[in-house]
Amino acid sequence: MLSQAIIKQLRDIVGRDGVLDSPEDLVAYSIDGTFAEHRPDVVVLPTTTDQVSRVVALAGHERIPVVPRGMASGLAAASVPFSGGIALSLTRMNRILEIDQENRTVLVEAGVITAELQAEVEKRGLFYPPDPSSNRHSTIGGNIACNAGGPRCLKYGVTGDYVMGLTVVLPDGQVLHTGGKAIKNVVGYDLTSLFVGSEGTLGVITEALLKLVARPRFVRTARAEFTSLDDASRTVNAVLSAGIVPATLELMDETAIACIEEAMHLGLPLDVEAILIIESDGSDEEAVIREIEAIARICWEHGARQVNVARDEQERDRLWKARRSVSPSLARKAPNKLGEDITVPRSAIPEAIRRIKAISAKYEQPIVIFGHAGDGNLHPNILFDKRDPEQWAKIEPMVGEVFGVALNLGGTLSGEHGVGVLKRPYMEQALGPLSVEVQQRIKQVLDPLNIMNPGKVLP
Numbered sequence: 001m002l003s004q005a006i007i008k009q010l011r012d013i014v015g016r017d018g019v020l021d022s023p024e025d026l027v028a029y030s031i032d033g034t035f036a037e038h039r040p041d042v043v044v045l046p047t048t049t050d051q052v053s054r055v056v057a058l059a060g061h062e063r064i065p066v067v068p069r070g071m072a073s074g075l076a077a078a079s080v081p082f083s084g085g086i087a088l089s090l091t092r093m094n095r096i097l098e099i100d101q102e103n104r105t106v107l108v109e110a111g112v113i114t115a116e117l118q119a120e121v122e123k124r125g126l127f128y129p130p131d132p133s134s135n136r137h138s139t140i141g142g143n144i145a146c147n148a149g150g151p152r153c154l155k156y157g158v159t160g161d162y163v164m165g166l167t168v169v170l171p172d173g174q175v176l177h178t179g180g181k182a183i184k185n186v187v188g189y190d191l192t193s194l195f196v197g198s199e200g201t202l203g204v205i206t207e208a209l210l211k212l213v214a215r216p217r218f219v220r221t222a223r224a225e226f227t228s229l230d231d232a233s234r235t236v237n238a239v240l241s242a243g244i245v246p247a248t249l250e251l252m253d254e255t256a257i258a259c260i261e262e263a264m265h266l267g268l269p270l271d272v273e274a275i276l277i278i279e280s281d282g283s284d285e286e287a288v289i290r291e292i293e294a295i296a297r298i299c300w301e302h303g304a305r306q307v308n309v310a311r312d313e314q315e316r317d318r319l320w321k322a323r324r325s326v327s328p329s330l331a332r333k334a335p336n337k338l339g340e341d342i343t344v345p346r347s348a349i350p351e352a353i354r355r356i357k358a359i360s361a362k363y364e365q366p367i368v369i370f371g372h373a374g375d376g377n378l379h380p381n382i383l384f385d386k387r388d389p390e391q392w393a394k395i396e397p398m399v400g401e402v403f404g405v406a407l408n409l410g411g412t413l414s415g416e417h418g419v420g421v422l423k424r425p426y427m428e429q430a431l432g433p434l435s436v437e438v439q440q441r442i443k444q445v446l447d448p449l450n451i452m453n454p455g456k457v458l459p
């Protein structure tokens with residue numbers, strides 16, 4: 001509980017309407033995209049970097065935890081303020097400050113919604129590729145802080161690949177500028193990258209300079225059905241080995257197909273083990289058509305039972321509808337889900353899925369699996385009802401075993417969602433003690449008072 005004197009100082013910095021402390025507001029800012037919750041003592045909504053700097057300096061002086069927050073769509077409980085303190089929401093800092101056509105960059109405030117930025121640059125023939133499925137309800141700041149990915153990242157790379165520079169308010173309130181518009185920039189340590197994926201533990205990102213590319217003008221999409229998961233997996237490798245890098249290469253296994261069909265009745269086949277959705281894009285229509293035809297051929301050659309290539313935008317939408325329906329379908333099946341995002345080497349996907357299914361059978365608890373097959377990033381979603389103590393008790397050991405599968409097969413804990421608190425206990429197992437210690441030392445240097453998103457990421 002913060003004193004009225006501190007609340008007043010916060011109001012002096014950000015204005016009356018920038019500070020929320022009613023019980024209803026505190027509840028609204030107590031959750032993220034997981035099942036975790038804890039109320040902050042106060043919510044602060046700054047509109048400038050200077051305000052963020054003054055709020056953070058005050059928090060340091062008073063030893064108040066600060067938890068940066070975008071749209072709170074995170075799936076690792078990283079923006080849940082478990083130690084109370086200030087929930088620092090960046091959502092009012094949502095301006096696109098500059099689109100530089102010549103240098104192909106965009107300068108934005110951290111609270112801009114990713115899809116809004118994408119729509120704005122696309123109007124000018126430019127393209128910001130990183131596409132978390134949550135792009136309509138997540139911010140650029142949150143995407144950078146988690147190094148978010150998405151289906152298109154197979155061809156285009158993840159959020160971090162597009163960050164050229166940052167403005168960051170450090171835990172002592174000082175304002176650090178990193179990077180710039182120069183493409184080649186190797187002067188000193190790469191501080192921009194240090195803040196990418198730091199999940200709000202090292203500072204508050206207030207502005208970002210992002211790289212853009214030319215908007216691909218043509219897209220073609222194919223859907224391939226496989227009665228054997230191994231065939232689907234071999235197809236993924238065959239496509240990539242043929243030198244083709246599709247824009248997306250998504251996989252839904254039979255558990256996801258059944259779940260979507262039960263909820264949406266899209267006419268998906270229930271007698272296949274996997275469906276792949278593969279997309280080609282580019283600026284030369286003939287080349288895109290040739291590529292999707294080559295992909296379809298490889299699918300047939302590797303045991304696909306059915307391959308459909310969309311002929312127009314409407315058909316393309318229909319092919320994607322199933323993939324986009326996964327999350328809503330899960331919500332209809334169980335009140336709670338824990339969506340993990342393990343990665344494994346591509347060739348290990350069938351084995352990973354087999355082992356995860358065995359975990360599901362052992363605990364008699366459903367796990368639905370889908371993901372970005374092209375980069376070995378799987379989303380096993382454990383479905384459960386948190387109100388049932390018997391089901392709740394199974395979740396922790398199940399998660400531990402799922403992470404064990406990823407690590408045993410040469411993969412890791414997270415490909416895009418980050419660590420937050422949910423994966424924190426497994427950090428040492430994944431990275432080894434020295435890597436964790438080096439990261440702890442970095443945190444100690446930048447945030448000696450441990451006010452910036454305390455208790456997240458590091459054990």
Ligand SMILES: Cc1cc2nc3c(=O)[nH]c(=O)nc-3n(C[C@H](O)[C@H](O)[C@H](O)COP(=O)(O)OP(=O)(O)OC[C@H]3O[C@@H](n4cnc5c(N)ncnc54)[C@H](O)[C@@H]3O)c2cc1C
Binds near residue numbers: 074110143201
């Ligand atoms: C339905 C659904 C689908 C999703 N699909 C994907 C997907 O395809 N790919 C993917 O990568 N993720 C996905 N996610 C997870 C989530 O959307 C991403 O992690 C996203 O990047 C979080 O952005 P946010 O603005 O909501 O951040 P928040 O959830 O508010 O915060 C996430 C973390 O970033 C920190 N943070 C936020 N803003 C700042 C800032 N300005 N400065 C410093 N730290 C900050 C927070 O402290 C916290 O640690 C999905 C989530 C949902 C609910």
